[in-house]
Amino acid sequence: MLIRPRVFLADDHSQLLEAETHLLRPHFDIVGTAMDGDELVSAALRLNPDVIIVDITMPVLNGIEAVQKLVLSGSTSKFIFLTIHSSQEFIKACVDAGARGFVSKSKMKADLIPAIYAVLADRSYISSSH
Numbered sequence: 001m002l003i004r005p006r007v008f009l010a011d012d013h014s015q016l017l018e019a020e021t022h023l024l025r026p027h028f029d030i031v032g033t034a035m036d037g038d039e040l041v042s043a044a045l046r047l048n049p050d051v052i053i054v055d056i057t058m059p060v061l062n063g064i065e066a067v068q069k070l071v072l073s074g075s076t077s078k079f080i081f082l083t084i085h086s087s088q089e090f091i092k093a094c095v096d097a098g099a100r101g102f103v104s105k106s107k108m109k110a111d112l113i114p115a116i117y118a119v120l121a122d123r124s125y126i127s128s129s130h
Contacts, residue, residue: 037061
C-alpha cells in the first residue's frame with residue numbers, strides 16, 4: 001500500500017479550510033487544521049506533517065511568523081502558502097521564511113495539488129498570477 005503524504009491546513013476562514021479539505025482528501029491524509037498561527041505551531045510540532053499549507057493573514061501569529069517559528073524549532077515539514085496576497089514582496093517574504101510553494105487562492109483548484117507534489121519532490125512551486 002502506498003503511503004499517502006500527510007498534510008496540515010492553516011487558515012482563519014473555516015469555509016476555505018473545508019474547501020481545501022474537500023479538494024485534497026482524495027489525494028492526501030489531512031492530519032489537522034488550525035485557525036491561528038499559534039495553534040498551527042503547536043499542532044505542527046506535535047503531528048510533524050509532510051506538508052503544511054498556510055495562509056499569511058491569521059490571528060495571534062501570522063503565517064510567515066508561524067513558519068519562521070516552525071523552521072527555528074527544527075520542523076522538517078514542507079511549507080506552501082495559500083493566500084490572496086500575490087505581490088513579489090509577499091512571495092519573497094514567504095520564501096525567505098522557508099516556504100517552497102506559493103499558491104494564489106484564486107488558483108487553488110488548479111495549482112494546490114501540483115504544488116504539494118512539487119514540494120514533496122524538493123522542487124519549488126509558485127502560482128502564476130494570471
